[in-house]
Amino acid sequence: MKLREHFRRIGIKWRIFAYFAGFTAVILVLLWVFQVVFLNSFYKAIKTREIRTSAQTIAKNIDSDDLSAVVQNLSQRNQIGIIVSDQNGVTYYKEDSLPNSVISRLSLFNLAQVYAATEAQGGTYFERLPRSFSTETYQHRLEPPKIESIIYAQIVEKKDGTNLMVLLNSTISPIDSTVNTLRVQLICITVVMLILSLLLALFLSRKISTPIIKINAAAKILGTGQYDVTFDETGYREISELGQTLNYAAKELSKTEALRRDLIANISHDLRTPLTMITGYSEVMRDLPGENTPENVQIIIDEATRLTTLVNDVLDISKLQSGTQPLSREDFNLTESIRTILQRYSKLTDYNISFHADEDVTVNADELKISQVVYNLVNNAITYTGKDKVVEITQSVRDGRVKISVRDTGEGIPQDKLNDIWDRYYKVDKEHKRAQIGTGLGLSIVKSILDMHGGAYGVQSQEGSGSVFWFELDIL
Structure with a gap:
């Protein structure tokens, strides 16, 4: 273990x-x-297979006119001795390319004996002779060869019904050296x-x-929170791609970490300001006679409302991005809903908010969440509009879709930051600007809600010319 x-x-x-x-x-x-x-075993197996294959080749050509050429070719190619004889030992074909071949010394009687032994064993005969083709078997004494011989015999039937014996002899040379x-x-x-x-x-x-x-x-360095680390992108393809992916991840983590710090700073400011106002006015009303006026009470209520709105926005965006807040779709009049929302801004008499719509349109969506989208876009426009305090909302219909555009006359957004403003942690100006209405998280909420609806959204802006935020939904 x-x-x-x-x-x-x-x-x-x-x-x-x-x-x-x-x-x-x-x-x-x-x-x-x-x-x-296993060299010796392989060698013997190959020689044995070689001699059997040669016998089968002769058997297939036993009635061929070219049998003599076949026998000669096999004998010379494989260095074997070949005899084709009948049951009486009469030789029809004989070819011997093997030096000191055992079968070349066999007499007519010996060949007849081999034929009989082959017939007795079912038509094939195989024997490996370590020393000699012994006289005890064939009554013919020979000098024991120094090499091992292989004897193979096979009885073959011709087309005319006669039987012939194909007798082959090969040797297995010593391979010790x-x-x-x-x-x-x-x-x-x-x-x-x-x-x-x-x-x-x-x-x-x-x-x-x-x-x-x-x-x-x-x-490991990245795991400690040092996001400026660089991963090696050299090496073979998979490692190079892994290095590129990790470099991208480190870059995004570094960006997210910076934006997270900005978010904490912004939210801390937004929380601290209303809390300071509430505490300050409460202490004045407690300590100074005659300061318990409706105006001071209203300031406390407004700041408490602002604080509640900020907390609710933080909770909303967390729920939206975690997917725990489902949609409740229904058919509703989007145009009328926007008119109702804009009526609630009527008390802001110092802002010129207008709405232009040629017709009423109906959509299938979550009315409450789409209302949040409109609120946040209008709040964003009010926060950043120019000194003329003009905010213009326009509704247009095209190709079965309705487009809502919210225009302000503010300073605009740099082109290189247009893709970042929807991020949860992003803020265009690092110098915190407290919104007259809203919390600074509105665009991230807008993005999350429209992503849930599958709606398109975007922004068009030029520095010094204001911005136009828009979104689209399918109409019924």
């Missing part, structure tokens, strides 16, 4: 090295086994292969593991 745990803790470099080294060792062991241990030669060669090859394989394994393990080790080290 401890050994397995220790192996798991081995670095990727040495683990790859061990895999390559183990693979090389297996290859060398197999090479030794097949080239030395060959094995010894191979053993010496394998020792040299093994030493060279071990050195080369270890060097190759070390090189490949370093080549493969180095980028991963670098990325792992950089990831």
Whole structure:
């Protein structure tokens, strides 16, 4: 168990090295086994199959006019002796390309005996002779050869019904010297292969593991919150792509962290201001006679309302982005809903808010959430409009969709920041500007609600010319 745990803790470099080294060792062991241990067995099996295949070839051509050429070709190509005879030992074809062939010394009587033995064994006869084609079997004493012989016989029937025996003889030469030669060669090859394989394994393990080790080290730094770390994008394709992905993630995390700090600073300011106002006016009303007036009470109520709105907005955007606030779709008159919302701004007499619509349109959406979208866009326009305090809302219908545009006459938004203003943590101007209405989270709420509805939205702005925020919904 401890050994397995220790192996798991081995670095990727040495683990790859061990895999390559183990693979090389297996290859060398197999090479030794097949080239030395089983070489003799393989050699004998190949010679046996060779002689059987030759017999089958002759059997297929037994009625051919080219049988003599077939026998001659097989004998010369495979270095074997071949005799085709009948049951009486009469030879029809004989070809001997094998030096000191055993069957070439057989008499007519011996051939007849082999025919009988082959017939008795079902038509085929095979024997491996370690020393001689013995006189005890065939009553013909021969000098024991120094090499092992293979005798194979097969009875073949011709088309005219007569039977002939195909007798073949091959030899298995001693391969002890060959094995010894191979053993010496394998020792040299093994030493060279071990050195080369270890060097190759070390090189490949370093080549493969180095980028991963670098990325792992950089990831540990990233985990500590240091988002300015840079991941190595060199190496093979997968590691390069991983490095690019992690660099992008580090960049986004760094951006998110900066925006999070801005959000905390902005919300802290928004929370502290109404709390300070509430505390200050409450202390004045408590300590100073005659200050308990309806005007002071109204200031406390307004600041408490502003504080409640801020907290509700923070909760709303958290719910929207977490997906815990489902949509409650219904058909409603969007145009009339916007008119109703704008009537509530009538007390802001110092703002010129206008609404232009050629017709009433009906949509299928969550009326409460779409109302939040309109409120937040109007609040945003009021917050950032110019000194003329003009806010213009326009409704247009085209291709089955309604487009609501909210225009202000403020300073506008730089082009490089247009894609960032919808972010939950983003604020265009780092100098905090307290909104007359709203909390500074409105655009993020707008984005989340419209994403849930599948509606399009966007902004058009030029510095010094104000901004136009818009969204689209399908109409019924």
